[in-house]
Amino acid sequence: MPLNAPTELDVATQTDTRSGPPWLTLWTSPRATMRYILDHEAEYTFVTYGIAAVYGIVTVLGGDFQKFFGGDIPLIAKFALALLVGPLMGLLGMFMGGFLASAVGRMLGGTGSVDDLRPALAWGILPVTVTGVLSVPSVLVLTQALEPHLASEAEMPAAMLLPSLAVLLGAAAMVLGWAWSLATTTKCVAEAHRFSAWRTLAIPAVISGAGFAVAMLMTAVFR
Numbered sequence: 001m002p003l004n005a006p007t008e009l010d011v012a013t014q015t016d017t018r019s020g021p022p023w024l025t026l027w028t029s030p031r032a033t034m035r036y037i038l039d040h041e042a043e044y045t046f047v048t049y050g051i052a053a054v055y056g057i058v059t060v061l062g063g064d065f066q067k068f069f070g071g072d073i074p075l076i077a078k079f080a081l082a083l084l085v086g087p088l089m090g091l092l093g094m095f096m097g098g099f100l101a102s103a104v105g106r107m108l109g110g111t112g113s114v115d116d117l118r119p120a121l122a123w124g125i126l127p128v129t130v131t132g133v134l135s136v137p138s139v140l141v142l143t144q145a146l147e148p149h150l151a152s153e154a155e156m157p158a159a160m161l162l163p164s165l166a167v168l169l170g171a172a173a174m175v176l177g178w179a180w181s182l183a184t185t186t187k188c189v190a191e192a193h194r195f196s197a198w199r200t201l202a203i204p205a206v207i208s209g210a211g212f213a214v215a216m217l218m219t220a221v222f223r
Helices: 008-014 030-039 041-061 075-107 114-124 126-151 158-193 202-222
Strands: none
Touching: 030 041, 030 114, 030 158, 041 075, 041 114, 041 126, 075 114, 075 158, 075 202, 114 126, 114 158, 126 158
């Protein structure tokens, strides 16, 4: 093979196989879509930040607040808290994640900058963000309606069977969204770093290992 011949990875990342807007093509062609977004980053900055902010809202809505408030909080308060705190959490996670993913990826031979990794992480979680928007609010409302019947030993009324099924379907949608986002995030980060998707899987392993080592060191020093 000639020295300058394109590799399989080069062909995959240089060929634009998309046929639609990036928020649709990302689901099936994450690498090609991510390359297009990185090449036209200024056009999608608002969308990138928007995905991270909405993901933060969905994450807060799905959180368990009992350990913070000593008990469950009203549903309207949970929605208000999600709208106030969620966007900040999502954006903070994108900035911190971009820094870590860039630094560790470069240690593994990648070339992605922090500016490349921020959109890679944000667009990678698009599937779970979409499924979360479609399912989390309805699951919360329906679960609250079902709680009195779940706590009672009496047989659940037939009218509650349909809401129960909707809750299960919503939970299944979230699981599917998480699985899909794991795949798209892996591909998007790989494209930002210009290396294989398999090498991307080492990034969270290195970060987790470093965090564990720091925690063990601090425990040994301050115990």
